[in-house]
Amino acid sequence: MSAEPVSVAARPMPAQGVADVRAGFVEAVPHLRLFARSLTRNFVEADDLVQETMLKALANIDRFEPGTRLRPWLFTIMRNTFYSDLRKRRREVQDVDGEHAARLVQAPRQDSSVDFEDFKQAFAQLHSDHREVLTLIGASGCSYEEAANICGCAVGTIKSRVNRARRRLEEIMNGAAGGAGADADQETPPSQDAIAGAW
Amino acid sequence: MGMIKSSAGSHNMERDTPPRSQPPKSAPDAPAPPKRARLRQDFASQKDLHVDPITRNLRKAFDEVAAEPLPEEFLDLLRQIDESAGGENER
Structure with a gap:
């Protein structure tokens, strides 16, 4: 792009x-x-x-x-x-099979921000629908109504997505702390950049 | 650029033309009555004390991005907005 x-x-x-x-x-x-x-x-x-x-x-x-x-x-x-x-x-463009998976290398972490790094790694593994609602509502302070308008869906859908996203995030962080366990719903595995950098 | 008119409530991902902006259902930026505002502030500060880890990390992610310097391309764009406004004002 x-x-x-x-x-x-x-x-x-x-x-x-x-x-x-x-x-x-x-x-x-x-x-x-x-x-x-x-x-x-x-x-x-x-x-x-x-x-x-x-x-x-x-x-x-x-x-x-x-x-x-x-x-x-x-x-x-x-x-x-x-x-x-x-x-x-x-x-x-068609992605080469396994290209993303091969780049799933864990980024170096600093002890002072281990929790946040775990969070970022877990977040990168979420489905895109879940990443976007958490970002809009949790990080940018959008209302459910605004998020529904932005995503083009019903307010109820946004609420249930937020609940599922939070639950999934907790599961990843509790069950696979620091690991690169894939979200079963995820469309593509996160790249190294996604894990290390894309917050 | 040709304008494609679409209904205000439509949110089709297919469209390339930006939608019309949506008025808020309530007016969140409107000043609240003083007493209610104070109560709201107290409630917010209480909530911050007990904010859950996910929300705290989401806010931290935003704080990190907000602390980053703006790329030169964005600054160029803002400068061009200023110049565009200046050109209009001179007319």
């Missing part, structure tokens, strides 16, 4: 509200980066996705309703972009 060169100059924004949009972008960037990492499990791809999201948002800023929250709108754009790109890439 690679974002196109940055260019917003060709699409001048109305002066009114630009400062708000800019401030909203600055506030949203860490949330977007975290959400992008939970989706891609790759630092570089995540930042490309954030950039692509911001460019799409700017190009369609007229679709943003003043008075509504910018961050959930950006999350929705990001999620749609990610899954759209993912489908395109799946059509173009």
